[in-house]
Amino acid sequence: xxxxxxxxxxxxxxxxxxxxxxxxxxxxxxxxxxxxxxxxxxxxxxxxxxxxxxxxxxxxxxxxxxxxxxxxxxxxxxxxxxxxxxxxxxxxxxxxxxxxxxxxxxxxxxxxxxxxxxxxxxxxxxxxxxxxxxxxxxxxxxxxxxxxxxxxxxxxxxxxxxxxxxxxxxxxxxxxxxxxxxxxxxxxxxxxxxxxxx
Amino acid sequence: xxxxxxxxxxxxxxxxxxxxxxxxxxxxxxxxxxxxxxxxxxxxxxxxxxxxxxxxxxxxxxxxxxxxxxxxxxxxxxxxxxxxx
Numbered sequence: 615x616x617x618x619x620x621x622x623x624x625x626x627x628x629x630x631x632x633x634x635x636x637x638x639x640x641x642x643x644x645x646x647x648x649x650x651x652x653x654x655x656x657x658x659x660x661x662x663x664x665x666x667x668x669x670x671x672x673x674x675x676x677x678x679x680x681x682x683x684x685x686x687x688x689x690x691x692x693x694x695x696x697x698x699x700x701x702x703x704x705x706x707x708x709x710x711x712x713x714x715x716x717x718x719x720x721x722x723x724x725x726x727x728x729x730x731x732x733x734x735x736x737x738x739x740x741x742x743x744x745x746x747x748x749x750x751x752x753x754x755x756x757x758x759x760x761x762x763x764x765x766x767x768x769x770x771x772x773x774x775x776x777x778x779x780x781x782x783x784x785x786x787x788x789x790x791x792x793x794x795x796x797x798x799x800x801x802x803x804x805x806x807x808x809x810x811x812x
Numbered sequence: 813x814x815x816x817x818x819x820x821x822x823x824x825x826x827x828x829x830x831x832x833x834x835x836x837x838x839x840x841x842x843x844x845x846x847x848x849x850x851x852x853x854x855x856x857x858x859x860x861x862x863x864x865x866x867x868x869x870x871x872x873x874x875x876x877x878x879x880x881x882x883x884x885x886x887x888x889x890x891x892x893x894x895x896x897x
Contacts, residue, residue: 719830723826723830723845723858726845727845727847727857727858730813730846730847731847734847734850757844757845760813760844761813764813
């Protein structure tokens, strides 16, 4: 069984790393991680996907052994699209910090409300891509950082366009998710099972 | 989104909640506009969340502005207790 060391990573990167590793090899893995939120979030994430999790204390942290089968996905837990060669990820593209056409203030309020509501819906996107003014939602000062962090802890990959962050002088102020480039954005979209443009 | 002990204030219009948020943020109070929890019925589907520790400042400021919430709740375990009538 493969070892994955996520010690020292800040949330939600431990969950994102585990999710990627399980997508590559769904049989299972042994995760070395820190106590506290990483340990709780990875356990919750793996169990919500139907994996069995056993735990042991190791030098410098904990080891969670995540194995396929043996557990039933939690009732009511958010689920994501099954990954596979024939089925790409479910991608959400957010190209603005506003939702819909109309007054700016209302558009911003609707977008905030939409993102905060997302984690309550039964099927989560696998990846959210922020472009243009959408990147402001993932930067310091945004009202939805808490919601994006919670989505990250549920295994949703949150990515913001680096050029856009640079344009708005927010590159050093990213507060949720990671920076990405147009290669990844284009590949995510062309390889997706479905792209939801918000 | 809502932690145990947090207060959740519901207003009867989107304009009132937006005004309330603006006033409270102007006073640097730790409030967050959130989708109203499913178990709480609201006219506009939104609510303000704030920690119990600042409820006196928040509710005082709302009272001064004539923006007292229509309904006020406290998160208790899995549910919400109504704390105003």
